[in-house]
Amino acid sequence: MFNPLEHRGIPLERQIRNWRELSVEPIDPELVDPYTRCRIIALNGIEVEAVNCTHQLIRFCDSDEVRRQLAYVSYVESQQQRVVNWLLPGINSPLEVTLGYEQTAVDLTAWVARNEPDPYLKQAYEFGVLEDFDHLYRYANLYEMVERRKAEKVVDQLTEVMPGRPTTMHHRHPYDEVRDHYDRDTTDVRSKLHALTILAAEQQVMNYYMNVGPHYMEPIARQLYQEISLIEQEHVTHYETLLDPRETWWERQVLHEYNECYLYYSFMQQESDPRIKAIWELHLQMELAHLQQACEHLRRFDGREPEQIVGTDGLPEAVRFEPNKAYLRELIATQVDLTKLGNGYVREAHERFREFQERIHGGEKPPNERVIDEHRAEFGREYRIETEGPHPVRELREPAEVRRG
């Protein structure tokens, strides 16, 4: 398998791009493969995480020489982020991008869950994916109400749109979001990469919702973004606590760069649009040089070799965007009523959960339920895409009286 540690990539001093190179042609939102949009959204999250993490490191680093090296690579990564995110077209509304974010979260997390070797971590992804799946359904209903368009235009029929774990139940006491972390010395490298990937994606979702939400004028849109952005806050806690806090800054830098190589390499294999594929390939070549610098810092400050962190086998099986319908239906059927207690998962509505629910909902219907009520009232039905038959959980099927209008 491709081993990023064995390649030098494009020399760092040749990586700064000019305005012409930064000015990328956006994708055509109407004709694009929805999974190309997902790859853009996922890689944008990865770059944002890389940039922000390096900014933090610079604040804790007392060598001017190293601060300059970090500042340089961080600037280059910032340019990469601008290129990747600027592939999204201006004629898409924030809500259409939101539908893309949720499709990304659903199908990326589902792929990771299917391929995660550690059962505890796998459970964390299986738990989380059912929540993003429900968010997609809520936003799809908002989209039809506010913009009079159907989510199928964005997600096609690749991802179903129907209830997952109801969003109301996602609000838990933050104590219960904290997970056990993997062991940096014994865990499979795939687990480290999966955790960083999903963390970066969820963090980007949180940042996007908490910033774009107030731009809407419709009260229900503002409220739904506010509600779901707070769940994404919890998801970030959920995923970030999977990482081993004993990993050093330099070790984490190596993992970040290695993970960026992994994802650009993966998506390059799968990309259907040749123009976009060329960008993934270019960015892979740039990341290889960033990885080299991170490895140098690891040797210098930690006295360790990168192989001790990521092994010698090269990249794992490539990450793929693909439909996960049967898998998601199985998870819905078996795990929809789970919540969290301490570092584990339970079915009972325990005391801390109940208290938190009472506190945050204040005895009223939260926005995620009102958006469905308002949609039903206006259209006489809900917005769903159920391509594989009726919803697997009877209670979550659309009420017959609503369907009849």
Added chain:
Amino acid sequence: MVEQSQRTTEAREPDAIDLLLEQHARIEDLFRAVLRTTGNAKREAFEDLVRLLSMHETAEEEVIHPIARRRLDFGDAVIDRRLDEERDAKGMLAGLVDLADRGDGKGMDASFDAELGRLRLAVLTHARKEERCEFGRLRHTAGEERLRTLAGAVRAAAALAPTRPHPSLTSPAANIVFGPALAVADRVRDALREVRRDNV
């Protein structure tokens, strides 16, 4: 579980802006349909698109833009730009109709698709600018009642330019003359001016 309040939501009648948004969505669908089909299905979808675009732009010009011009801050500037965009799009549309009428459908070739792609981008961009700079602000300034009243005018316009519910891939060849589809604009304009006179 939380005790849920029994507040029910009032059904909301679509207002003029809702109806125009629905037309934007339909225009997007029809562009996709024309680009993704061939033969008779393509001609049918294109005819529907021409008729819908002509009706839609006229309805906006007669019903919504005049209010926006009066009610929005910098209304003149906002609307003048939208009208410029609409004029450009109409020019492109007329060119496409000429192409399509040429030689019994043989004009709908690759160069037609390329030109249609240009029009599509122009129209979609224009529609989004309306949604962001005009419709959203109008909802706040024009008042719900006024916009709901205007829905009647938008419906009247739409009735004059019916489109098929879905551009069918299998329906028999339609006997299409594109010229009259463009003439929809005049019929709509006359009807709307009559509606307005009645309401004054």
